[in-house]
Amino acid sequence: MLEIKCPHCGLRSQNEFSYGGDSNTKRPELGKEVSDKDWDNFIYLRDNPRGKHSELWHHVAGCRQWFKVLRDTSTHEIFKTAKLTEEL
Amino acid sequence: MTQEYRLDKEGFINRKKSISFKFNGKKYFGYEGDTLASALLANGVHLVGRSFKYHRPRGFIGSKEDEPNAKVQLYNGAKTEPNAVATEVELVEGLVAKSQNCWPSVSFDFGAINNFLSKFFPAGFYYKTFMWPKSFWSKIYEPIIRKAAGLGVAPLKPDPDRYEHKFEHCDILIVGSGPSGLASALSAAKNGARVILAEDKSKFGGSLLADQVTIGNKTGKEWADETVEQLKSMPNVIVKNRSQVFGYYDHNMMVMFERTKDHIQSPSKYTPRQKLWYIRAKEVVISTGSIERPLIFGNNDRPGILLAAAAKEYIKKYGVLVGKKPIIFTNNDSAYDTAIEFKKNGIDPLIVDVRNVSESTVVKEAKDLGITIKFSHAVANTEGQLRISSALVGKLNNDKSGYENLESIPCDCLCISGNWTPTVHLSSQSGNKLKFDEMISAFIPNKSRQNETTIGSANGSFTLKKSLKDGFDKGFEVSNKLTKKNIKIDPPISNEKSYGNYEKFWCMPLPKNKEYKRCVDFQNDVYVSDIELAIREGFRSIEHVKRYTTLGMATDQGKTSNLNGLQLVSNIENKIVPEVGHTTFRPPYTAVTIGTIVGREVGKHYRPTRKSPMHLWHEKNNAVFVDAGLWLRPRYYKQGNETLQQAAKREGANVRKNVGVCDVTSLGKIDIKGPDSAEFLNRVYTNAWMKLPVGKARYGVMLREDGIVFDDGTTTRISENHFHMTTTTAQAVNVLAHLEYYLQVVWPELDVNVLSTTEQWAGAAVAGPKSRNLLKKLFPETDVSNEGFPFMGFKEENLFGIPARVFRISFSGELAYEINVESDHGIFMWKKIIELGKNMNIQPYGTEALSTLRIEMGHVAGSEIDGRTIPSDLSLEGMLSKKKDFIGKRSLNREAFLNINREKIVGVIPVDKKTMIPEGSHLVKDKNAALPNPKLGHISASCWSVEYNNPFSLAILKEGKKRIGEKLYAMSPLKNKSIEVEIVSSHYVDPKGERVRS
Numbered sequence A: 001m002l003e004i005k006c007p008h009c010g011l012r013s014q015n016e017f018s019y020g021g022d023s024n025t026k027r028p029e030l031g032k033e034v035s036d037k038d039w040d041n042f043i044y045l046r047d048n049p050r051g052k053h054s055e056l057w058h059h060v061a062g063c064r065q066w067f068k069v070l071r072d073t074s075t076h077e078i079f080k081t082a083k084l085t086e087e088l
Numbered sequence B: 001m002t003q004e005y006r007l008d009k010e011g012f013i014n015r016k017k018s019i020s021f022k023f024n025g026k027k028y029f030g031y032e033g034d035t036l037a038s039a040l041l042a043n044g045v046h047l048v049g050r051s052f053k054y055h056r057p058r059g060f061i062g063s064k065e066d067e068p069n070a071k072v073q074l075y076n077g078a079k080t081e082p083n084a085v086a087t088e089v090e091l092v093e094g095l096v097a098k099s100q101n102c103w104p105s106v107s108f109d110f111g112a113i114n115n116f117l118s119k120f121f122p123a124g125f126y127y128k129t130f131m132w133p134k135s136f137w138s139k140i141y142e143p144i145i146r147k148a149a150g151l152g153v154a155p156l157k158p159d160p161d162r163y164e165h166k167f168e169h170c171d172i173l174i175v176g177s178g179p180s181g182l183a184s185a186l187s188a189a190k191n192g193a194r195v196i197l198a199e200d201k202s203k204f205g206g207s208l209l210a211d212q213v214t215i216g217n218k219t220g221k222e223w224a225d226e227t228v229e230q231l232k233s234m235p236n237v238i239v240k241n242r243s244q245v246f247g248y249y250d251h252n253m254m255v256m257f258e259r260t261k262d263h264i265q266s267p268s269k270y271t272p273r274q275k276l277w278y279i280r281a282k283e284v285v286i287s288t289g290s291i292e293r294p295l296i297f298g299n300n301d302r303p304g305i306l307l308a309a310a311a312k313e314y315i316k317k318y319g320v321l322v323g324k325k326p327i328i329f330t331n332n333d334s335a336y337d338t339a340i341e342f343k344k345n346g347i348d349p350l351i352v353d354v355r356n357v358s359e360s361t362v363v364k365e366a367k368d369l370g371i372t373i374k375f376s377h378a379v380a381n382t383e384g385q386l387r388i389s390s391a392l393v394g395k396l397n398n399d400k401s402g403y404e405n406l407e408s409i410p411c412d413c414l415c416i417s418g419n420w421t422p423t424v425h426l427s428s429q430s431g432n433k434l435k436f437d438e439m440i441s442a443f444i445p446n447k448s449r450q451n452e453t454t455i456g457s458a459n460g461s462f463t464l465k466k467s468l469k470d471g472f473d474k475g476f477e478v479s480n481k482l483t484k485k486n487i488k489i490d491p492p493i494s495n496e497k498s499y500g501n502y503e504k505f506w507c508m509p510l511p512k513n514k515e516y517k518r519c520v521d522f523q524n525d526v527y528v529s530d531i532e533l534a535i536r537e538g539f540r541s542i543e544h545v546k547r548y549t550t551l552g553m554a555t556d557q558g559k560t561s562n563l564n565g566l567q568l569v570s571n572i573e574n575k576i577v578p579e580v581g582h583t584t585f586r587p588p589y590t591a592v593t594i595g596t597i598v599g600r601e602v603g604k605h606y607r608p609t610r611k612s613p614m615h616l617w618h619e620k621n622n623a624v625f626v627d628a629g630l631w632l633r634p635r636y637y638k639q640g641n642e643t644l645q646q647a648a649k650r651e652g653a654n655v656r657k658n659v660g661v662c663d664v665t666s667l668g669k670i671d672i673k674g675p676d677s678a679e680f681l682n683r684v685y686t687n688a689w690m691k692l693p694v695g696k697a698r699y700g701v702m703l704r705e706d707g708i709v710f711d712d713g714t715t716t717r718i719s720e721n722h723f724h725m726t727t728t729t730a731q732a733v734n735v736l737a738h739l740e741y742y743l744q745v746v747w748p749e750l751d752v753n754v755l756s757t758t759e760q761w762a763g764a765a766v767a768g769p770k771s772r773n774l775l776k777k778l779f780p781e782t783d784v785s786n787e788g789f790p791f792m793g794f795k796e797e798n799l800f801g802i803p804a805r806v807f808r809i810s811f812s813g814e815l816a817y818e819i820n821v822e823s824d825h826g827i828f829m830w831k832k833i834i835e836l837g838k839n840m841n842i843q844p845y846g847t848e849a850l851s852t853l854r855i856e857m858g859h860v861a862g863s864e865i866d867g868r869t870i871p872s873d874l875s876l877e878g879m880l881s882k883k884k885d886f887i888g889k890r891s892l893n894r895e896a897f898l899n900i901n902r903e904k905i906v907g908v909i910p911v912d913k914k915t916m917i918p919e920g921s922h923l924v925k926d927k928n929a930a931l932p933n934p935k936l937g938h939i940s941a942s943c944w945s946v947e948y949n950n951p952f953s954l955a956i957l958k959e960g961k962k963r964i965g966e967k968l969y970a971m972s973p974l975k976n977k978s979i980e981v982e983i984v985s986s987h988y989v990d991p992k993g994e995r996v997r998s
């Protein structure tokens, strides 16, 4: 079980959080033309790196804030966490 | 009451307290402080089980958790426990144990015929033999394997015991209380760190309990006892015995189980049996010691052959001799201590040593005591049916490839030592890539990946002096990182014997023309010949050899066998051991009961139960409840001997005819506030929200980004910037997280706040043609006419002094209202509704009638919004705004979603108008078609229509409405039914929706 530092609450056990995927995924703007390919990329395709990965977590059993985590996918080392408004 | 092999001195047992127990039906006696193993050995019992595959007789090998053979079944009935390790079971009065894997008895085992057939059961036997024909598998092979294999028997009744979970945080967790563990605990605790010291045995001290050493001017045991007392008196230290740290997980999450009950003679009813500790430690110090390795020679698995250190421990800790005619067989000096202990207790041992010479002080001590030593000798084979009776001892030739002469020497036990293997399991679990230490021919920890340090013999330091120094040094170093107090204490002076080098010779050659079985993995019955065969057949990776031969895959995880197996592979392949590598260590280190892992999360405690404020009323009125997510909801209110279907029909019909009331508290409710609320709803829902007037509700459908329908519900505009959203019971939690995601991550520029208010409101749906009359009585001051309170209207009202929100919305398809009051007033509201509705024949209705009503109206719910359907599949295309973008809209243009042949919602009635169609039935064209019969769709929900008094179902069917009028078959192989059905519109009742607006 990981120990994750919520930028609002501090260190908490993983079972308080839920995972929210790659934090670099950008939703296409509303009302803009999007090609099938770009839309498919947005919906389905994600990088699956071995190593550093910046991702979103949701503190569901805490402050209910989404925030960013820089984590190593092979060792689970967490290098940094940040509020959504901050840079990782 | 004789315990023939019990000494009258030695050991930490209470000879004044005799304890009786049963083993294989026979009564024996032991003493307080014994384990089941030591008590059996005191009675001369070595034969405890049969080997896994060949059913060879097996006895004790070890004295602790490394024991591979002595797995026993404890007690009977609900309390029975399989695979208990006899060396770890503390003796209590009335203990009942029996051998496993033998039939009809351990001394006459029918399965032992496998031993004579062993030529036909080599490595990979299962893979090769049971491959074909396929039809043989389930009827012949599997039952045979299941009967032949398997260790103990699982209990068939629920576990009567209670198990607890506990969470703890500390600076340093120290695993193991041998000399290095105690030293580091003392050093770290004195330096101000918050320390947990965990010892898996009942007594602290580890090797200090059996070794002849002094620390300061005390014996090892005295020093251990004093240190433990000192630690226990410190407020910053938790000291735990009978506590096995079995798993090292990410971010220093350590998991430990504590045995709290089984060793107590008369435990209280409330004592939990075991406790599972989750410990988050900033640092972990691993001082788990080491395990002796067996030597490999012909028939080395007979009862009476055991590890030399175990034999010594049985003398020193329990005052038990494992035999009276011992032979000690070794390739190193540590086994000499065992010989010395025998000699001191009046027994003459013979030492057989593969080395040409050794001149350490311990060897000199043995010589001085007059013990016979045969250097350059080895045991080639043993004899004895159910217990060793003699050893075939020979002088090794110069290159140790064979024997110069062989003689049979009678003995009743053979104590073997092939040097020591550090217990690196936890360190390996932490991600530490182990390195091979040539000096000791074993793996030791290398570079730490998490905050862990290994010390003492677990790190390959086998002298007391080094272990103590490491312990004190590391204890200070690690604690000072955290406390920075710089309080350092020096290790005390210690005295121990000196030990010489071991010789890396551990697998004895076979005498010419002999094919004795030489066992490597005792529990899984893997022999040298099996490993040779695997290599011959081309298995190279050690992971493959492991799986093909099952080496190290038993419940003991190869504690005594892994390294011997690796060395064997490296010898055969002419590689060095590090090139062969090692297999992965995985938690748990020792077997853990399922009960401990589950803890209190059993039965009703498995998850929380949510109840509405009206729950007690429902109970009193004979409600039968159903789980709806975490909620308990009334399914129906039973009258007399009614069945579920009869009750649902009665309650549903009463709604259609008079008026009914349903508890809808469990519906998700989300409060939405802020100037951009309408804009936000406009993006979240598929339909338009900007122009919804204050005081009006609207039905909305939400999609996921991939176009699949996510949830539906009504949302009401309370005021300009304030909305009240409802969700389905099942999706309430997910919808909130979904909204938060879009507000925080995707559109942070929107000024909106969302908050769950599900628990703040109690809800009652009042439905039926007479509901307006009832509403008039509940709110006498209010204009409830169709004009004054139209469909989808909303009013903030006053229910006899209680603030209430009233919505004119309908799930049943009838004229209906939903009333919300603060939860505390829920029961007041409910009773008022029942009281004032009495002369209108009001009846409460449960979820069964509720779904009947929605199904015959063709309203979709969870069984249609099943994570596969898009709006047009559910006839919801009218809900899609063409003028604006919304979540998931772009996906609806994807090719597959535009396919006109998609499965879409329809209604289904049985042609005979009598037979209920089971939910989940497949719709097919031809009921007699060859299997797999092509599926056209499936039945999503079924009810007995109260409107038409015949069965009606909803289905998701290929080509949907185009098939209206067609006849198909609904097939349910599970219920063995095939029903001729007709496809009709999904809006079976009031297709124009006139009633809700009436």
Ligand SMILES: [Zn+2]
Pocket (backbone or CB within 6 Å): A006, A007, A008, A009, A010, A059, A062, A063, A064, A065
């Ligand atoms: Zn938080």
